[in-house]
Every structure is written in structure tokens, then in C-alpha cells.
Amino acid sequence: MNKFKIFSFILLATATVGKAQDLEQAKKAIDAEQYEKAKSMLKSLIQAKPGNGKAAFLLGNVYLKQDIQDSAKIFFQKGLTGTDGAKLNYIGLGQMDLNANNAVAAQANFALATKDIKKKDIEEYVYIAKAYMNADKPDYKSAIATLNKAKAISPSDANLQMAFGDAFYGDKNQNESYAAYRNAFNTDNTLIRSKMQLGVLLKGAKAYTLAVKAYDDVIATDPNYGPVYRELAETYYYWGNNEPKKYSEYLQKALGYYEKYMSLTDYSLTSRMRHADFLILAKDYKSLEVEANKMKELDNVNPRILRYLGYSAYENGNTELALKSLQDFIANPSNKVIARDYMYLGLIKLKKANNLETKTVDPATFEAGVSDIKKSVEMEISMTNDLSEIGKKLYEQKLFKEAAAIYEIATTNPDSKNFLLDNFYLGNSIYFSNTKKDVVKVDLVALQKADAAFGRVIEASPTTQDAYIFRARTNRLLENDEMMTKYYEEYLRVVTEKGPEEVAKNKAKFIESYNLIAANYANSDKAKAKEYFNKTLALDPTNQYALESLKTLK
Structure with missing residues (x-):
């Protein structure tokens, strides 16, 4: 009988160890x-033992x-009814x-989870x-405060240090994050993600060479660890953006590494969606369309597929499919609509409004597109970075009013990488x-906006000569002769300071400036008016406007 009890205990202990090992394997798969x-794996564990609360969690x-x-x-609700790890x-x-x-x-749920813990x-x-x-709106400071409670109990725990690394990283405390990741790996070298995150920190610091070396060290440790190839893909993408001459080369490397990542994780719908997000980042819309159609085969009802179909259809020239896909996606209140969805919807409408054959624009459709773009920027201000190229295309078509509408949205973000150029083109678009x-x-109101836009350019870049002449x-259109004269004079000063060669290149603009300054002085200071008309004649002795004006001033 005693032998039977011992044997039963051994069987129970073996089963318990087996389940714990299975749980650890599942956690490694998640990582x-x-x-x-x-x-x-987790469903199998729950099926074998429905009371396994931790597996459910x-x-x-x-x-x-x-x-x-x-x-x-x-x-989660099923797990609460379990025993092991239910809380x-x-x-x-x-x-x-x-x-x-x-x-x-x-907070109430977190309190229940920690009630009566050992x-x-x-x-x-x-x-x-x-x-x-991991919440939709991460709160890294609350995470750090919570981790400090654990630190008071077991400061050297590897998983705790790993979590500290993530929290400090999210809170933009790079030094503390680096130390925590390093401590985690030194304590437990099976936590390979902590080693990878050291490279992620280097990527964030734009130390791309060192980041790649760090990832290579991870691959040397475990060549089948999929996430490191995703990080390599993103690193080469950002590296290419910082070194335009190598952009094509690095983009191809990035796409190759992402395929490697996919092969080592899975080709599930979720993974394909993450891949699709990267293809959007890399602007590989042909591949995005292929991926979107593969996702459609896997799950024709998943709403996010409409997003990818919409994006790729727009970029690949199928405007109608793009419009329907995104309208259907946004119309569903259960979908999480992001800023880029509205940006694309707006761009689609702008494209539909702009008839290249007749060289006309449908005002209502164009205005609807502008409204969607405004929604996009309200949701995420950085979306303004996408607008410069759109505005420039309209500007080059001489659709100046439409270009101004886009540039006006673009210039709402003072931190935009194109802020000054967008302001210059905003002013020019309104002027033309x-x-x-x-x-x-x-349009006096619009012209005042143009004046302000040129002012922002001059303030930030005082040697941008064309900002002065367009201001x-x-x-002049605003009939503000005093300010007109001031900025023509400023234009002359800025160009003259650049030297004779620059003056020679801008002869026509100098004549314009001299004549209009002189015309302004004609009623108040004839001597100055004559001085400026004579400056015109020094450059162009046959200038009819200056010659005729001097006759009337005698």
C-alpha cells in the first residue's frame, strides 16, 4: 500500500512538472x-486541466x-473559475x-489580483x-511604480529587470533601460529578448551599425529567434531613410529580413497584418496588395483587410476599390480607425476630384477630401509630414487654391520636417x-495668411531671399505700400549681401524692386523715387516704366 502511495505521488509530481514545462514552452513561444x-499549446493545457487559471490568463x-x-x-473569465493562477x-x-x-x-481588478498574495x-x-x-494608451510611469513594489521584494529577479527595461524604454529613460536589460540577461541568459533590446536602444539612438552588431550577437546565440529579424528589418529601413544613397539597398535588406521573421514565427492572419503594416512603412504597395489578397483568402470577414486593400488599391491606381474598401472599414463602429485611414480616404477623394483630362476640380469632392485629411491630422499631428508631396503635385498642376488648402493643414505642425518649405509654398500658392x-x-483674408506664412519663413531662415520678394x-496685393516697400528693400539687402554674382542672377527682380519702391516714394519723396528709378536704368537703360516715370517727376 505504501509503495502504491509513493508511486502515485511520483506520477502526480511528474504530471505537475510536465504541465509546468508545457507552460514555460508556451511562454517561450509567446516571447x-x-x-x-x-x-x-495553451488550449491543450486548458483542455487537459480546465482549472489551469494561468494558462487561461x-x-x-x-x-x-x-x-x-x-x-x-x-x-480571462474562464480563468477566474480555475485554481492555479486564477487571480x-x-x-x-x-x-x-x-x-x-x-x-x-x-485599479479594482489589479487590487483583486494582488489581494492576499504571498x-x-x-x-x-x-x-x-x-x-x-500593453494598454492601448501605455502608462509607463504607473508601470514603473508597480515594478518598484516588486523590486522591494526581489530586486535581482530577471523577469522583473526585463520589465523594468521595457518600462524605462517606454518612459524614454535610455540609460536606466539599458542597465535593466543588461542585468536581466546577465541574471538569466535564456532571456534572449533582453539581449535583443540592447540593439533596439541603439537603433533608437540612430547608432545603426552598432545595433546591427548587437542583433548579430543575438543571432549567434539563437539563429531561430524570430523577433531579431523583425528588428533588423526595421533598423535597415530607418538606416536607409537616414542614408538616402543606400535607401534602395537597405530597403531590400529590410524586406528580406521581414520575410525571415515571418518564416520563423507563423503566417497567421495576425502576422500577415504586422507584415502589412511594415510594407506600408516601406511603401511597398505592390507587395502590400499581394499580402492583402492572401489575408482575404484566410479570413474574408476580418475588417482590417479592408484597410490594407484600400491603401494598396489607392497606391496602385484603383481609386474606386480604394474608396469602397476604406469607406466600408470606417463605417463599422467596432473598427479601430487610425489617423492614416482618414489620410488615405482624404487622398482618394482628392484624386477623384482632380480630373487630369479636363484639368478641372470638383469642389465638393475636393472639400470632402480636405475634411478627411483634417480629421487625420487632428488624430495624429505627425500626419502632416505626408502632405508636402500632395501639395507640391497640386502646385505643379497650377491648382494653387487647392494646393493652398493642403499646405494650410501641413503648416499646423511647427515640428514638421517640412515646416519651412510648406510655409513658403503656402504663401506662394495663395499669391498665385x-x-x-x-x-x-x-481674397484679402487668404493673402494675410500668405503674409504670415512668409513671415514664418523669414523668422526661421533670414537669408531666404525669395520669401522677402513674395512677401x-x-x-502689394493687400495694398499695403509701406510693408511692400519694406520687404522689397529687405530683398535687395539680402541678395546684395550674397555678392555681385547673386545680384547679377536676379537682375529682373532687382528692377521690379527698384521700380515699385520708387513708385511708392513718388508721392511722398520725389528725390528717393528718382534715386530708385535711376538704379533701374543703371541695370536697364531702356526700361520704359522708369523712363516715363522720371519724366513725370520733373
Whole structure:
């Protein structure tokens, strides 16, 4: 009988160890971003032992990563009824509360997760910190505060240090983040992601050569660790953007590494969506269209596929499909609409409005497109970086009023990389739209915007000579002769300071400046008027306007 009891205990212990090992393997699969593999393992564990609350919690977290909220909630609620690790599921529900902007409910769930925990337990605190970081609106300071509670209990824990690294990274504290990742790997060298994150920090600092070396060290440790190839892809993409001469070469490397990442994780719908997001970043719209159609084969009802179809269809010239896809996507209130969705919808409408054959623009459709672009920028101000190229195309078509509408949105972001150039083209677009032959009455409000735009250029770049002359011309349309004269004089000064060669290149503009300054002085200071007309004749002795004006001044 005693032998039977001992044998039974051994069997039970073996089964328990086996389940723990299976759970660790599932966690490794999650870390390696092999989400379908992890889901399969965790479902098997739950099927074998329905009371495995920790497996339910981990499975719910995977669904949250994949943005499948309903399934996540089902498993968190199921996990609460379990035994082992059941209370962890309050943390999953707490993250869902954070996603719903319900901080009070989240705090209540986190309190239930930590109620009556053992004095030496820190796992709950680490997972709560991760919930703060993984929420739709990450709260890194709350994550750090939570991790400090765990630090007071077990400061050298590797998983705690790993979480600290993520939290400090999100809080833009690079030095503390680096130290935490390094400590995590030194404590447990199986935490390979902590080693990879050292390269991610270098990528963020634009130390691309060192970042690639760090990733190579990770590959030397484990060549089958998929996420490192995704980081290599993103690093080469950003590197190419910083070194335009190597952009094509590095972009091809980036795309190759992303394919490697896909092969080592899985080709599930979720992975394909992440790949699609990278293809948008890399502006590889042909590949995006292929990927979107593959996703459609996998799951024809998933709404995000409409986003990718819309983007790729627009970029590849199928305007109607693009419009329908994005309108259908945005119309569904359950979809998470992002700024880029409205940007593309706006661009599609601009394209539909602009009839290249007749060289006409449909005002209503164009205005609807501008409205969508404004929504995009209101959601995410950095979207203004996409507008310079759009405005320039309209400007080159001599659709100056339409170009001005785009540049006016672009210049709402003072931190835009194109801020000064956009302001210059905003001013120019408004000026030229008010000097067209069919203009009956100038738009004084718009011209004042042009004057302000040129002013911003001059303030930031005082040697930009054309900003002065266009500001002078704009003030002439505004019938502000005093300011017109001021900016023509400033133009003459700036160009003259650049030397005789620059003056010689701008002879016609000098004549324009001299004549209009002289005309302004003609009624108030005849001597000055004559002086400037004579400067014109020094450059062009046959200038009829100057000659005739001097006769009237005698």
C-alpha cells in the first residue's frame, strides 16, 4: 500500500512538472511571437486541466496582442473559475479596462489580483506593470511604480529587470533601460529578448551599425529567434531613410529580413497584418496588395483587410476599390480607425476630384477630401509630414487654391520636417491663386495668411531671399505700400549681401524692386523715387516704366 502511495505521488509530481514545462514552452513561444503555436499549446493545457487559471490568463493575453478582445475576455473569465493562477486573470480584465479608458475599474481588478498574495510573490506586480505598458494608451510611469513594489521584494529577479527595461524604454529613460536589460540577461541568459533590446536602444539612438552588431550577437546565440529579424528589418529601413544613397539597398535588406521573421514565427492572419503594416512603412504597395489578397483568402470577414486593400488599391491606381474598401472599414463602429485611414480616404477623394483630362476640380469632392485629411491630422499631428508631396503635385498642376488648402493643414505642425518649405509654398500658392487672369477680386483674408506664412519663413531662415520678394508682392496685393516697400528693400539687402554674382542672377527682380519702391516714394519723396528709378536704368537703360516715370517727376 505504501509503495502504491509513493508511486502515485511520483506520477502526480511528474504530471505537475510536465504541465509546468508545457507552460514555460508556451511562454517561450509567446516571447518568440509564435502566437498560433502558443495558442495551440495553451488550449491543450486548458483542455487537459480546465482549472489551469494561468494558462487561461496567458491565452487571454495572446488574444489581446492579436486585438481579439472578445476571445480574450472569454478566457480571462474562464480563468477566474480555475485554481492555479486564477487571480492573474483579474490583471487581464484590468488591461481591458485600461483599453476602455476605465482606470477605476482597472485599479479594482489589479487590487483583486494582488489581494492576499504571498509576501515573496512578485509575478502579479510584473504582469500588472505589463498591463499598463500593453494598454492601448501605455502608462509607463504607473508601470514603473508597480515594478518598484516588486523590486522591494526581489530586486535581482530577471523577469522583473526585463520589465523594468521595457518600462524605462517606454518612459524614454535610455540609460536606466539599458542597465535593466543588461542585468536581466546577465541574471538569466535564456532571456534572449533582453539581449535583443540592447540593439533596439541603439537603433533608437540612430547608432545603426552598432545595433546591427548587437542583433548579430543575438543571432549567434539563437539563429531561430524570430523577433531579431523583425528588428533588423526595421533598423535597415530607418538606416536607409537616414542614408538616402543606400535607401534602395537597405530597403531590400529590410524586406528580406521581414520575410525571415515571418518564416520563423507563423503566417497567421495576425502576422500577415504586422507584415502589412511594415510594407506600408516601406511603401511597398505592390507587395502590400499581394499580402492583402492572401489575408482575404484566410479570413474574408476580418475588417482590417479592408484597410490594407484600400491603401494598396489607392497606391496602385484603383481609386474606386480604394474608396469602397476604406469607406466600408470606417463605417463599422467596432473598427479601430487610425489617423492614416482618414489620410488615405482624404487622398482618394482628392484624386477623384482632380480630373487630369479636363484639368478641372470638383469642389465638393475636393472639400470632402480636405475634411478627411483634417480629421487625420487632428488624430495624429505627425500626419502632416505626408502632405508636402500632395501639395507640391497640386502646385505643379497650377491648382494653387487647392494646393493652398493642403499646405494650410501641413503648416499646423511647427515640428514638421517640412515646416519651412510648406510655409513658403503656402504663401506662394495663395499669391498665385490671387494673380490668375480670371480673378475679379483678391481674397484679402487668404493673402494675410500668405503674409504670415512668409513671415514664418523669414523668422526661421533670414537669408531666404525669395520669401522677402513674395512677401513684398503679397503686400502689394493687400495694398499695403509701406510693408511692400519694406520687404522689397529687405530683398535687395539680402541678395546684395550674397555678392555681385547673386545680384547679377536676379537682375529682373532687382528692377521690379527698384521700380515699385520708387513708385511708392513718388508721392511722398520725389528725390528717393528718382534715386530708385535711376538704379533701374543703371541695370536697364531702356526700361520704359522708369523712363516715363522720371519724366513725370520733373
